[in-house]
Amino acid sequence: MSSSGVARFWREIPQRYNLLGNKCNSCNKIFFPPKESCPFCRRKSIGKMKELKLSGKGKIITYSIIHSAIENFQKQIPYIISIIKLDEGPNITAQIVDCEIEKIKIGMKVENTFRKIQEDGYTGAIYYGYKFRPCDSLLTEKEQCKCDTK
Amino acid sequence: MTDIGIVSYGAYIPRNRIKVDEIASVWGKDGGSISKGLGIYEKSVPSIDEDTATISVEAARAALKRCSINPKEIGAIYIGSESHPYAVKPTGTIVGEAIGATPELMVADYEFACKAGTAAIQSCFALVKASMIKYGLAIGADTSQAAPGDALEFSASAGGGGFIIGKENVIASINSTCSFTTDTPDFWRRAERKYPAHGGRFTGGPAYFKHITSCSLNLMKKLDTKPEDYDYAIFHQPNGKFPVSIAKKLGFSFDQIKQGLIAPYIGNTYSGATMIGLSSVLDIAKSGDRVFLTSYGSGAGSDSFDITITDNINMLHRENAPYIEQMIKSKKYVDYGTYAKLTDLLYWE
Ligand SMILES: [Zn+2]
Numbered sequence: 001m002s003s004s005g006v007a008r009f010w011r012e013i014p015q016r017y018n019l020l021g022n023k024c025n026s027c028n029k030i031f032f033p034p035k036e037s038c039p040f041c042r043r044k045s046i047g048k049m050k051e052l053k054l055s056g057k058g059k060i061i062t063y064s065i066i067h068s069a070i071e072n073f074q075k076q077i078p079y080i081i082s083i084i085k086l087d088e089g090p091n092i093t094a095q096i097v098d099c100e101i102e103k104i105k106i107g108m109k110v111e112n113t114f115r116k117i118q119e120d121g122y123t124g125a126i127y128y129g130y131k132f133r134p135c136d137s138l139l140t141e142k143e144q145c146k147c148d149t150k
Numbered sequence: 151m152t153d154i155g156i157v158s159y160g161a162y163i164p165r166n167r168i169k170v171d172e173i174a175s176v177w178g179k180d181g182g183s184i185s186k187g188l189g190i191y192e193k194s195v196p197s198i199d200e201d202t203a204t205i206s207v208e209a210a211r212a213a214l215k216r217c218s219i220n221p222k223e224i225g226a227i228y229i230g231s232e233s234h235p236y237a238v239k240p241t242g243t244i245v246g247e248a249i250g251a252t253p254e255l256m257v258a259d260y261e262f263a264c265k266a267g268t269a270a271i272q273s274c275f276a277l278v279k280a281s282m283i284k285y286g287l288a289i290g291a292d293t294s295q296a297a298p299g300d301a302l303e304f305s306a307s308a309g310g311g312g313f314i315i316g317k318e319n320v321i322a323s324i325n326s327t328c329s330f331t332t333d334t335p336d337f338w339r340r341a342e343r344k345y346p347a348h349g350g351r352f353t354g355g356p357a358y359f360k361h362i363t364s365c366s367l368n369l370m371k372k373l374d375t376k377p378e379d380y381d382y383a384i385f386h387q388p389n390g391k392f393p394v395s396i397a398k399k400l401g402f403s404f405d406q407i408k409q410g411l412i413a414p415y416i417g418n419t420y421s422g423a424t425m426i427g428l429s430s431v432l433d434i435a436k437s438g439d440r441v442f443l444t445s446y447g448s449g450a451g452s453d454s455f456d457i458t459i460t461d462n463i464n465m466l467h468r469e470n471a472p473y474i475e476q477m478i479k480s481k482k483y484v485d486y487g488t489y490a491k492l493t494d495l496l497y498w499e
Contacts, residue, residue, distance in 0.1 A: 076198055098165050100482075114248055115200065128244060131199070
């Protein structure tokens with residue numbers, strides 16, 4: 001990533017680290033990433049957009065298994081990219097981690113986790129942000145042991 | 151006297167594990183006898199997108215989920231690790247931002263081999279005592295490095311724990327703490343080097359045992375306490391054997407150290423080790439329980455703590471974040487090839 005890339009990432013830290021979205025206090029719709037004004041209320045929403053931290057919980061509405069990735073992500077293939085409907089309403093696209101490829105399914109409950117998103121080789125900046133993991137990844141250990149043990 | 155101590159706690163252990171057997175088979179060694187000798191069955195392995203910063207954030211967020219304090223009231227974050235992701239750029243800045251504690255707070259990264267996390271607890275304790283801050287966040291976390299084929303490869307693992315220190319709603323009062331420090335070259339990693347070096351057998355007697363023994367005895371002498379006054383004891387655990395022998399030597403029983411003895415299942419999490427051990431004790435501790443803890447960091451030094459669990463433990467929402475036992479059980483085994491990829495053993499520039 002170039003230095004302008006570093007600057008862009010840096011500006012987006014509140015969203016990437018803390019899922020900071022916003023809410024239109026005119027129609028109560030919630031947006032992520034945050035919007036300058038509400039696309040539904042337009043002028044009526046001016047001055048009424050309120051910052052809102054999203055809970056980071058949601059459900060998978062669709063997903064895709066990535067088998068062929070760009071350079072920075074090659075060590076992770078195959079991995080899961082998913083569109084998640086957050087409990088507050090907005091959809092978000094994110095990688096799913098700590099989940100076996102054969103276990104992923106639509107409707108699965110997920111929660112956000114803090115991970116490295118990308119790094120500029122061995123010398124550049126490291127970029128952190130949200131990924132999602134199954135909500136019950138800590139409660140299904142019996143099931144996991146069965147299929148993970150060689 | 152006002153209680154100063156732990157207000158909340160959280161920990162994180164990556165989900166990947168590799169068995170000692172699997173590592174031994176790659177190097178033509180007998181996994182069974184190594185496992186038995188070290189008292190370690192398997193160790194945690196960070197995922198490709200996990201490092202000391204992500205582990206610290208997960209531990210800090212777990213601590214915040216259990217209580218209801220406003221992160222803006224955290225006045226200091228100190229993170230102890232020997233695997234900070236950047237040589238220059240503090241891990242604490244990333245954690246501070248990720249938990250919403252920035253910008254009005256003190257931040258510094260600590261480094262003292264495996265005891266940098268307990269050093270962070272001492273600093274937060276002192277700042278709270280001096281009324282300079284309302285809350286301090288002390289974290290110990292590591293994704294420790296071991297050269298391929300080195301003896302350390304069987305134990306060097308990943309994980310961390312964090313404690314919010316304050317004087318309101320204290321769940322575990324820190325009654326006293328002391329340290330013992332000398333210049334002992336038992337284990338080190340030179341600047342710019344990827345893997346650590348160590349003094350081999352020298353690391354046992356004059357290093358680990360001497361420092362933990364002296365520090366522990368000093369604290370018990372100061373407080374006029376005996377091992378049997380404590381319900382739980384936690385000692386640094388570079389493997390599953392050392393903490394058992396030191397406990398015995400000091401007069402603690404296996405029952406006292408069992409709950410805080412985590413290394414057999416996840417390996418040596420370095421700065422995370424005593425922090426995770428204490429978290430495991432807090433997972434089940436009851437009001438009135440007394441806890442003894444001594445960390446050890448190569449180089450070398452120890453920090454001892456005398457802690458009493460208060461009635462407030464019943465108000466803390468311990469169930470809001472995963473218990474150590476759940477994180478130990480939630481696992482995925484990887485083979486050596488995958489381990490090599492995840493821990494960047496195959497790197498070149
Ligand atoms: Zn609107």
